[in-house]
Amino acid sequence: MRTNRKAGWIAVIAAGALCAACSGPERGAAGAPQAAARPAAEKAVPLPPQSREYRTDHYAIFSAATPAQTLHVATAVEALHRAYGQFFALPPAAPETRLRLILYRDRAQFSAYNTSMPWAEAYYRRPYCHAYFAGGADNPYHWMLHEATHQLHTERAGFSRARWINEGVASYFGASRLEGTRLRPGSIDAGAYPIWWLPDLPLTGSLERDLRSGLLIPLRQLIDGSGPPIGGRHLNVYYLEYWSLSHFLFHHDGGAHAAAYRRLMRGNGSAAEFEAELGPIEQVQAQWYAYLLEKRAEVADGGELAQVVPARR
Secondary structure, eight states: OOSSTTTTTOEEOOSSOOSTTOOSEEEOTTSOEEEOSOOGGGTTSOOOTTOEEEEOSSEEEEEOSOHHHHHHHHHHHHHHHHHHHHHTTOOOOOTTOOEEEEEESSHHHHHHHOOSOTTOSOEEETTEEEEEOOTTSSSTTHHHHHHHHHHIIIIIIOOOOOHHHHHHHHHHHHTEEEETTEEEEEEEOTTSTTGGGGGGOOOOSOHHHHHHTTSSOOHHHHHHTOSSOSSGGGHHHHHHHHHHHHHHHHHHHHHTTHHHHHHHTTSOOOHHHHHHHHOOHHHHHHHHHHHHHHHHHHHHHTOOOOOOOOOOO
16 A cells, blocks of 8 residues: 555554454455464564554564554654665665564553563564654654664674674664654764763763773773673663764764774674774774764754764765
């Protein structure tokens, strides 16, 4: 069914709750019979009550949110799918191969079904992304964009599973600005995690002082995984560093590091590979710190964040 650019590619497949007990076909939005049950391999994943299945060009969304909220998220993930594919020059997805999302009604419902870390606001566990619609927030879909980027990273692109790369790229796209049906990679959305914490990061202007005090995690530890446990007081710092390092590597100095970063994404993401591509980590760290200070000032000032230098290929 196609009616307009924004909503034409979404169809409601199951009119009732999706569960193993569903019997017989339901009629889709175009009136054609559609089976409501999922493949047997997927039935082990519990769905929230009264979930309905929505399909877009590239996604099957099992949603307990309202139709309007689901459409909002569907528009965002389709914009992500296009932007991610264009950004990395990926071949078209196989026809009828849809990625799977579970959209919870709200944070409370997500928490009741969360089988990831207790502090998680969303998570990806193949083949499903799990997130909730953040009603009332400036950006109610950013949790799903973050997890859907992990999904694309793994299922479509097959990029490095190194945590600093995987979380960095997910944070980069998840915190990019959505304008209508277009996601603008690198255009910073101050209403998305972890950006909303950036103005509160009490950087002193001295890299050495901020490392010595434990305010920041050294990039070598971020890359080789030897830093403090993620979580607690370190959680937001980790994600700000994941995001800012990816943003830096894609956009600093007109995208001077972008080609090297893209090569790193196809490797193992080790410190040795990083230094082979980009030089000593401590040298890059000094440039990254200056860039982080600059981006913190931009976000704190609420200035125009939409204009970014395209990342070189």
